[in-house]
Amino acid sequence: MKKKALLIICSLLIVFAFKTVTEPLFVVPTKWPKPAYDFNMNPLSADKVELGRALFYDPILSEDSSVSCASCHSQFTAFTHVDHALSHGINDRIGNRNSPALMNLAWQNKFMWDGAVNHLDVQALAPIRNHLEMDEKIENVVRKLQRNNLYKRMFNTAFGDSLATGEYTLKAISQFMLTLVSSNAKYDSVMLGKAKFSEQEKKGYALFKKNCAACHTEPLFTNASFENNGLPVDTTLNDIGRIGITHIPSDSLKFKVPTLRNIEFSQPYMHDGRFKKLQEVLKHYVFGINKSKTLSSHLAKPIMLKPSEQVDLISFLLTLTDKKFLFDQRYSYPKKLFSKEARD
DSSP states (O other): OHHHHHHHHHHHHHHHHHHHHHOOSOOOOTTOOOOSSOGGGSOOOHHHHHHHHHHHHOGGGSTTSOOOHHHHOBGGGTSBOOSOSSOBOGGGOBOSSOOOOOOOGGGOSOBSTTOOBOOHHHHTHHHHHOTTTTOOOHHHHHHHHHTOHHHHHHHHHHHSOSSOOHHHHHHHHHHHHHTOOOOOSHHHHHHTTSOOOOHHHHHHHHHHHHHTTTTSOTTTTOOSOEEBOOOOOOTTTOOOBTHHHHOOGGGTTBEEOOOOTTGGGSOSBSTTOOBOSHHHHHHHHHHOOOOOTTBOGGGSSOOOOOHHHHHHHHHHHGGGOOHHHHTOGGGSOOTTTTSHHHHO
16 A cells, blocks of 8 residues: 555656646747747747846846846836836936836837837847946946856856857847746636636726727737827926837827736836826826827727726726736746855
């Protein structure tokens, strides 16, 4: 009897170990669209993802080694920051936009609030080179990585070459960001028939589909386009949006539509972080739309929401919180990797 029990336990351990080793790094959730990212150009591997994770959390990417990607993109707040409206860089420099939440990036082909970057594999260059953020040159980053014994080992394991390059560095960071998939909120369970909305959430969902879904399209809760959502221009920042990239007049005051997933934790809201609460966001759409030539056609008709309906809508938005994503150890700070033993 004891032998039989021992055999069963051993078998389960083998199955568990095999499952852990072979667990895919990226899976398209059920009923989701095909990703925009071409994985054939940068095939995922566990070693490259782990290298990217280390780089994401390492301030070595910044000029004075004081700011990392994670400084503005904290996992517990949906990979954005909540303690200030605008991003902060080295030497306490203040950026000119709110840090966007990072998730489901494989379904996007333009990045930053104005779409200035058109490929995830080079996205990290923008904050690295930005004077108000990391203020560093990629060639300097590479030199620092080449002098680091930990990264020599990691680059060799990931790419078969201990010599770090700019391409390898950026692709590794991209690989880690590709794994940041959020698809386990209550909303997802409801869509799969595994849970049910409360009556209030159900009412909120109906209001969402009527008033919000045109831009915040399910299941990603963004249509990945650029819209003028009627915000008055901040007279300090004077940010006119995508027109600064395209120089097309019709792009004036247009910004990328952010995902609403994990919005409960990703405040402050809007490209300049002007709103701290969801109630303020809804108040803007009901009472504060600024009419202009480039205003989104979806906002041509007023959005009418009673106070009770706003509460219902927020109740639904809270079903987009994915706590598994927010606390998934695969995305967290790699303590073991940065231990003294690992660096020696």
